Amino acid sequence: MSDAAHIPDEAETRARWGGFAWTPENAAQAEKIIARYPPGRQQSAVMPLLDLAQRQVGAETGTQGWLPVPVMEYIGAQLGMAYIRVYEVATFYTMYNLAPVGRYHVQVCGTTPCMLRGSDDVLEACYKKGLKKGATTADGLFTLTEVECLGACANAPMVQINDDNYEDLTFDSMTAVLDTLAAGGQPKIGPQVERQTSCPEGGPTTLQEMVSENHDYRGRWEAMGNAPA
Structure with missing residues (x-):
């Protein structure tokens, strides 16, 4: 495993991200996400909101995005969660970047x-x-x-x-x-080789008509005497 990427110091991070707020589009999306859960269960929205926030940071920085501490605090406040609970989620899943990354x-x-x-x-x-x-x-x-x-x-x-x-x-x-x-x-x-998803390299060796369309094999089965009961 690699060494951890460098996280900017707290003063730099708060100066840049201390005023984080959703864009209008993401604010609407965040409300839709939270509305998926019953009243009192809004904390269940933490994972999709972290992903949404990381993408917003990415859009603002021209990178894949990351989760500065003030951004996680913002999500915690919106969901009524202690910051440490949000941080526990963000540190558990590698899909969340805790330090700046490239494009x-x-x-x-x-x-x-x-x-x-x-x-x-x-x-x-x-x-x-x-x-x-x-x-x-x-x-x-x-x-x-x-x-x-x-x-x-x-x-x-x-x-x-x-x-x-x-x-x-x-x-x-x-x-x-x-x-x-x-x-x-x-x-x-x-x-990056000639295969469809995880099919055998070079293409499928059976049911080859299924490559281009949802092929109906029933006529062939019936001709072979294998009609379904």
Whole structure:
């Protein structure tokens, strides 16, 4: 796992974020989120509100976003929660960034399936582009973090960059993903080899008509004498 990213000191953080408030659009969204829960249970909205706040901070800073302490305090006040309770949630889930990150947060899975399938090559591609674990590149584009399982083991090795997964990576394909992002483009999301989601590489070997449409096989089954009872 990487070293923790640098958190600005409290004075700097409060000077920048002490006046945090929802944008009009996010204020309306926050009310919709809170309204999903019964009266007295509004604290259940803490996770989606943290995500919404992180995205607002990201929009204001041109990054993926993070959660300064005053922002978490703001959410706690809105939900009637002690700040420490909000902080406990934010520190438990790695989807929340507790320190500033770049425009693209590159999270490389280093758990056993990805490691066996070449996550070291993926990390090496990142290093060759100047990324360092727990740090943001000087141009503010990339923050690199090594994380535990991201749930795409069948398509290892993989990374999550902001909201998107990039899978079946090699040194070369990871390099291409980073180059495309740096140039302002959008790399192909998902597997970087010829496969649909987690289907066999090269395409499915059975039920191939399902690739393009929700195919009805009943006529074929009936012709084979396998009509449903």
